[in-house]
Amino acid sequence: MHRRLSSRPARSLASALATGTLLTCAACSGDGGRAGGDSASDVVASPLAADSPLASPHRSAAPALTEAGAKAALITEADLEDNWNQVKSAADWGDRLSIGKVDVAALLTAKANAADCQRLLDALYDDDLLGKPSGASALTGFEQSESRLLYQVAAYDRARLGASLNWLKTLPVKCDQFTATDSKGGHRTVQVIENPVPSVGDARQGLQVTVTGTGGTEPTTLTLELAVVRVGTDAITVTSGGLAGTESDTTQLAVRQGTTHLKDVLAGKTPPAQPGNQD
Template sequence: MTPRPTRLVRALSSTLAAGTLLSTAACSDDGGTDGSRVSGVTASQVAEVRQTPSPTAALSTSGARTALITEADIEDDWTQVKDTEAESWHDSLLVGTVDVSDFVSGKAQASDCQRLIDSLYDDDLLGRPSGASALRGFEQGDSRLLYQVASYDRTDLQDSLNWMATLPEKCDQFTVTDGEEKRTVQVIETSVPKVGDARQGLRVTVQGSVDGNDATLTLNVAAVRVGDDAITVTAGGLDGGEDDSMKQAAQQGTQRLQDVLAGKSPAASPTD
């Protein structure tokens, strides 16, 4: 995991960044017929209901890059940034220590919430890839969208999706402290298009301050498994979430990944 920056570095980062936008996220969706799962159904149960088997070809580094989405896949006014810039996207509002006193079960439950904010900061929500990986970043005004494709150990990958499914209950609301500052974090489940073998969506909001002014970071996150591989989308920022773009990225990105694994060239234009 990337070492945490010092408070001085974080303060400078907040000032220079003109608002600590994360690498990702998007506005929430409290429901919908295209939801990732019905209430009470885990990501692992969703994985059991497959309409078509996933391709089994191993994902190469070049294949991972080919599977990345483009500006056309997410429409609106998103502009692709350099990979080196996207790799450096980290939001200081996500830095801090979870207050254990917020939880009935204490340290065990707090550790899940700590893992959530740490992995959002480090852009490794599904854990470290075991094989090929690639990422691409986009900007639109003060919002950012980070898209990742990677190979994982399948058991670890499904465990991560199952873990994500528990967070809206375990981490529905908690407090993060960073020095003298306290931030309120809320987590809810959001819908994800019915694509891939298993999927999970979250909306994470962090209420804190930037340069002495009240600020709320909103991130919409989607993760979709395709065999041993997965895509992760994080979209949003201080202006709110980007739910529609998150869903478009998940929909089009999953199809691109499936095409690559099947030995096909992804379509140049998005498909419905």
């Protein structure tokens, strides 16, 4: 269960989707176990970063992200198309999904890659795909039918952020397909492929993770899209999907809009209100 707004987005998303047989099975298991690298409100935008509470009052080439800035950089319903509804309870989406432990013997790629695959599962479960934020962070969530989207903005240690992006880039090869088991011996197949991310920010990486298992009469599949974009020492993370698949257009739109918002905040501006979001 979440205790802070900025924590556990991927676990919350996957857990909140636990409405099918796969997820119900995982919920009952009680398991404890989770393209790019580091290349380097209608409010008129303030002309000076020093005049804005959203970024550090000290002028520099790399202003620090504040808590207020992280919240201002979040996307809203107006940034997304279709019928996505923003929810206030995203930080409390349940903790019921536990994917399990990597079956090393069944790993298709080198057995040495099992540690990386387990790290991915643990990161999805504990919501620290990029490691723990070193500074400000904020989270929001949206839902549409059985699909959910979580969006996070956070500040990170630059070296660790770069290393995390480089690690994510290796996963489609190291963990292309493997088996995970729960505490009751249930099996589910996990597949990881690279997913396109809009060419925004300083570095980026996208993945698609599919988890298929049999908890009833027919296989159930949970599909998640993960998109990460680095802007300086800050990053946005989008996790979206559900039992009915993913909506790549929405994920990419969230990435584009979110990156623009974050850049505005770091420049000392307030992201403009979007049409339809002025109540």
